[in-house]
Amino acid sequence: MENQIYQVLARKYRPRTFAEVAGQTAIIKKLQQAISNNRVPHAFLFAGPRGVGKTTIARIFARALNCAEGPAVEPCNRCIFCREIYEGTSMDFLEIDGASNRGIEEIRSLREAVSLRPARARYKIYLIDEVHMLTGEAFNALLKTLEEPPEYAKFIFATTAPEKIPPTIVSRCQRYDFKPLGFDEISDMIKMVVESEGYTIEHEALKKLVETGSGSLRDILGYLDQIIVLAEGKTITTVLTREVLGIASGENVWQMIDTFVSGDTKQAILFLHRMVSEGKDITNLLGAMARKMQIFIWNAYGINITDEELDKIWIERFKPVGAGKFIRGLELVMQTKEKIRYEPLELVLAELLCFNLVETLKTPLEKIETTIVSDNTAAQQETQNEQMEKKQNVLSDSDIKERVSEDTPLSKIINSWDEILLRIKKGKPLVYAALREGRPVKIEDNCIHIAFGANFSFLCQKVTENRQIVEKTLEKFLGVHYTIRCFVSNSEKKTPLNENPRVKEIIEFFGGGEIVETEE
């Protein structure tokens, strides 16, 4: 029986020395220099986003200052002073949460406590987290202390919003701006944690994990906790990672944006409630939403960052909405994300955001449908030559039947087609969903011609865009390099669309795209 209580990774792997901290090297160097030069100021301001090491570094710094063998550039972590700070029992190191102790009374009693000498240690050190939450009166009281601090007192103020702190306070602090951690810094740390836990992690899973955490090591370790609990065996797979992260990122986020674009306020609110009831953190959800909006805007200006199939499809769908609306939408998301952190009624703020986003992003559905139709038409008319070729490539059913005899390369491909599809499905389910509506009908100069029914021009286009994926799979499977060419054929059998469950499935895959019947 496992009798140890599971300790969350962020806590288990919390660095005990400066050397163990991921990133922030410039800040650490400066703090260590202050100690070794014996020039430690009275007050520090640690500013920066959440989860990048502000309180961790503050605690190590406090130990380094009060260590029996110090002040030293690293705490010994063995003496009574170090241990008490580490265990949170030190009388001379006090952590105060600015969000819940924001009033004048709390700061007054802090002032009284500061006037008493340290109980045992060298310094009396105060760490006030989220100090920007203090009230104006409380800041005034704090300022008096900072103006004439006792020589044994040290203050470390941590904040995610330094601009909300009065300049009179800021000017009395030595300021340190913490940067979000870089990709390599985080992935090195995650690899270390994963290996120490006896697991391995797939490269793509690691990438997904780091991207979703947007620079916050604490958030990423939180996700890793959930993933490890669910992992079967000792490998953290991409599939599982996507599953655990998926709800707050990927498809659900696009679907949520879709409720705004459709102008469906009720669905937007219900969607939000579902996310919250599934235990999703609202701030993370807004962060994921902001990232999707950002890549949409990038795309509109010709900056193509994403290599995700899913993103490309949604970006295409939302094109008629326009970058302008998305820029205003992104602004709203960022404003709410900022407000929401310490607002006890965060759900109310998130709901308000939904109302505002519907107003900002809603675009009549007809407009979206029309654009898809005209996009297709445009694509089909791209060049006269191409269209001529297309016409030549439209084969009649009898034509096709004639060509398929038993041992031609084409018949081999047709016989293995289902298996080829399955291979593509494993890596690229969306390409698979589109490709299975086409069928190979001809091979010419090592080029496989794939016909799609006239009502599947959208899928035909999707496969064409992803033809390299199909070609690679074909090469792996057949050992011969083929190119593919997709075309829409009038002679391909039309399925009564409403009766076809596979069509429904595809529409869901593509996030509710409309079936557009096009005339050749």
Ligand SMILES: [Zn+2]
């Ligand atoms: Zn020590």
